[in-house]
Amino acid sequence: MGMSASQARLLSLTARMTDNENSAQDITYSKIRLANQTEELNNEYLDALDATKLTVLTGFKDSEEIYTDISYGLMTGYNTVAAGKQYVVTDVKGRVLVTAEYAAAFEAGNGDLNKFLAELGYSQATIDVSANSEASDTDKALAKQKVHEAWDQYLTSVGLHYGDEEHGLEFGYTSFGNEPYNGYPTYTLIDLNTGAQSTKALVYEGSTQEQREFYDYAVALTEAYYGTSDSVNTLKTAADSENAGYIKYLSNIFQKMLSAGYYTEEEPTETIKDNAWFEKQLKDGKLLLEYYSTTEKKFVSTSIDSDTAIQEVEDERELSLIEQKYNNQLDDLEAKDNQFDLELKKLDTEHNALQTEYDAVKSVIEKNVEKTFNIFS
Structure with missing residues (x-):
């Protein structure tokens, strides 16, 4: 190999060795990044091992308690929590989070409990006959008596009294159509x-929630018996004990909406129907829980940490997915x-071969240089 060819070969080998070393360095950096990613993955895995979920007491099997994963529907449903409590969900401002159905019924009722219930297909009237029905005279007399007793209760509570020894008293309902409470x-x-008769409207004149409840109940009975809507048949009434509990449940929600305000989520599928979203909102404190106290007759605050019907447990399914x-x-x-590692090994083998050839070519060049100097010396 001539001098020029040897030098060209040496330059080529030098370039290839430099490229080889750069490639090896890039791979080494990549391995360092992989090591960092592995460490991050291990840390994430260790953190994820603490994954828990919220569950709610929903029943019993013999003496064993049955818990179900928490959800909005479960916490706010009727008789869905085995502890016997009725819950509502609120935001940090205290507003009740309700379904679109309840919101629409409330807006249609315009703050009237009886209209709210009617929109949902219910009536708090505890009678199942009307003045125009084919019921027996005895049943009608009993229903009419309930109407009188309800109004007596309301009127007494607000300090009013109609009728005396010279005047009889009858109640009625003036309807503008066939819709309930119209x-x-x-x-x-x-x-x-x-x-001689004198008929006047019976307007609400109370100032307390109890007086309002007396009035609304009396109105429901009066509309059911004297109204033209036939609500005793078109609506599910509290005369059926199976309906009475649910009507009380709806009434409690109405009162909370009326006193605290309410709101709905625009995308229910991604929010209140998404159990993971609901649980996260509770854990983050963005949603709060209240339960109805039968002693205080109102909703009172509770929490996922203190409520005996809720427990936080290891999420085995989530842990399995995480693992x-x-x-x-x-x-x-x-x-x-x-x-x-394979690429580094390949580069190392190639580098050794290049180094061997490089040393050989360099040796040839050095000998050629030495011979040239000897000729002219």
Whole structure:
């Protein structure tokens, strides 16, 4: 090999060795990044091992308590929590989070409990006959008596009294159509001597929640018996004991909406119907829980930490998914690391071969230079 050819070959080998070393350095950096990723993955895995979920007491099997994963529907449903409590969900401002159905019923009722219930298909009236029905005279008399007793209770609570020894008292309902509560209740004073009658509207004149409840109940009975809507048949009434509990449940929600305000989520599928979203909102403190206290007759605050019907447990399903994901990612990182090792080994072999050839060519050049100097010396 001539001098020029040897020098060209040496330059080529030098370039290839430099490229080889750069490639090896890049792979080494990649292995360092893989090591960092592996450490991060291990840390994430260790943190994920603490994964828990919220569960709610929903029943009993013999003496064993049955818990179910928490959800909005479960916490706010009727008789869905085995502890016997009724819950509502609120935001940090105290507003009740309700379904679109309840919101629409409330807006249609315009703050009227009876209209709210009617929109949902219910009536708090505890009778199942009307003045125009084919019920027996006895049943009608009993229903009419309930109407009178309800109004007596309300009127007494607000300090009013209609009727005396000279005047009889009857109640009625003026309807503007066939829709429930499309009208108003009335009372009629009858002169027992002349038979003259004077009819007036029975408007609410109370100031307390109890008085309002008395009034609404009396209106429900009066509309059911005297109204033209036939609500005793078109609505599910509290005369059926199976309906009575649910009507009380709806009434409690209405009162909370009325006193605290309410809101709905625009995308229920991604929010209140998504159990993971609901649980996270509770854990983050963005949603709060209240339960109805039968002693205080109102909703009072509770929490996921203190409520005896709720417990936080290890999420076995989530842990299984986390472990599977961890193993898959770890296998992927190890496969990449092994591939890098093979590439480094290949580069090392190539580098050794280049180094050997480089040393040989360099030796040839040095000998040629030495011979040239000897010729001219």
